[in-house]
Amino acid sequence: KRKIIIDCDPGHDDAIAILLAAGARESIELAAITTVAGNAEIGKTTRNALQVCEMAGILDVAVAQGAGQPLVRMRETAPSIHGDTGMDGPKLPEPRLKPAEEHAVDLIIRKLLESDGDITLVPTGPLTNIAMAMRREPAILPKIKEIVLMGGGTFGNWTPAAEFNIYADAEAAKVVFESGVPLTMMGLDVTHQALVTPAISAGFAAIGTPAAAFVGELIVYFREAYRDVFGFTDPPVHDVCCVAYCIDPTIFECRKLHVDIETKGEFSYGMTVIDQTGVTGKEANVNVAFELDFGKFWDLILGAVAKL
Numbered sequence: 001k002r003k004i005i006i007d008c009d010p011g012h013d014d015a016i017a018i019l020l021a022a023g024a025r026e027s028i029e030l031a032a033i034t035t036v037a038g039n040a041e042i043g044k045t046t047r048n049a050l051q052v053c054e055m056a057g058i059l060d061v062a063v064a065q066g067a068g069q070p071l072v073r074m075r076e077t078a079p080s081i082h083g084d085t086g087m088d089g090p091k092l093p094e095p096r097l098k099p100a101e102e103h104a105v106d107l108i109i110r111k112l113l114e115s116d117g118d119i120t121l122v123p124t125g126p127l128t129n130i131a132m133a134m135r136r137e138p139a140i141l142p143k144i145k146e147i148v149l150m151g152g153g154t155f156g157n158w159t160p161a162a163e164f165n166i167y168a169d170a171e172a173a174k175v176v177f178e179s180g181v182p183l184t185m186m187g188l189d190v191t192h193q194a195l196v197t198p199a200i201s202a203g204f205a206a207i208g209t210p211a212a213a214f215v216g217e218l219i220v221y222f223r224e225a226y227r228d229v230f231g232f233t234d235p236p237v238h239d240v241c242c243v244a245y246c247i248d249p250t251i252f253e254c255r256k257l258h259v260d261i262e263t264k265g266e267f268s269y270g271m272t273v274i275d276q277t278g279v280t281g282k283e284a285n286v287n288v289a290f291e292l293d294f295g296k297f298w299d300l301i302l303g304a305v306a307k308l
C-alpha cells in the first residue's frame, strides 16, 4: 500500500485523480490533500477539493490550503480550460467539510517528519507548496519516498515549450527538480495518451452511481474546453496518471533521464529540458514517463470509480 499526499489545484483532472485514490483504498492510503493556486485562485481550488472529497466520501482526510501565489513570478490561472471556478460544469453543493487549520506547507513538513520515510508526494498542480516545504525544512528531503508529479514534457501546452504546471511556477519546479529526491514525471508525452474516448465516457455512464455521474459531468465540460482551445477530439486526464502510477507502475513505460527546468528563456520559460540523448553527461534525476497501456489505465480507473 502506498501512502500519498495529493498536492493539487482541482481542476477537472485533479478531481478524477482524487476519486481514483479514494476508490483504490486497497492500494492507496491517502495521508492528506493539500491545495495550491493553479487552475484557479487558492480559495477556489480549496473549495473544489472539499467538494470532491464529499462526493468521494473522503471525510477523514485533512485538506489543507497552501500557497496562493507562485514563488517569484506573477500568478497564472487557466480559466480557458477549467472555467472561472476552476472546476466548471458539475453543480455541487457548498461543501460542509472545512479545510484544516494548518497551512499546507506546515502539514507536508509535519507529516514527512513524523513518517518512516514512506510518504510519496503527488503534486498535480504548480510545485509552489513542495518547493516551499523543501526550503523551509530541508530535513524533509531524505524523508520523501518519491515525488510522482504531473508536469512538463517534450512539448508544451501553455506555450510551445512549457506545460501549464511548470510554467505557472518554474522557480518552484527548479527547486524540486534539483532536490535530489526520486522524481517520476508524468508529462504531456504520456498524459496526452490518457484520453477520454466516447467509449470510456460510456463506461462511466454505465456505472450509474453519483460519483460516476460526477466524472461524466467533469468530462463533458473538459471535452468541450479541449475541443475549443486545442482542437482535441478527446480530453486528456493528465493528473490521473500520477495516482495510476502509484497504484500500478507497470501501466507506464519510463526512462531515467536528466531534466533541467528553464527559468530564464525568452521563449522557453517553464520548459522541462529533457536530455534524451545523454548530451549533457549529467546524471539522471527524473524517471520520465513516455507511454501508457490505455486498456490497463482505464480498467483501473473505471473499477475504482465504481467502488465509490
Ligand code: BDR
Pocket (backbone or CB within 6 Å): 011, 012, 013, 014, 039, 078, 081, 124, 125, 150, 157, 163, 164, 165, 238, 239
Ligand atoms: C495540467 O494543468 C492543469 O490544467 C491540469 O489540471 C493539469 O494538472 C496539464 O497541463
Ligand code: CA
Pocket (backbone or CB within 6 Å): 008, 009, 010, 011, 013, 014, 038, 039, 124, 125, 239
Ligand atoms: Ca492539475
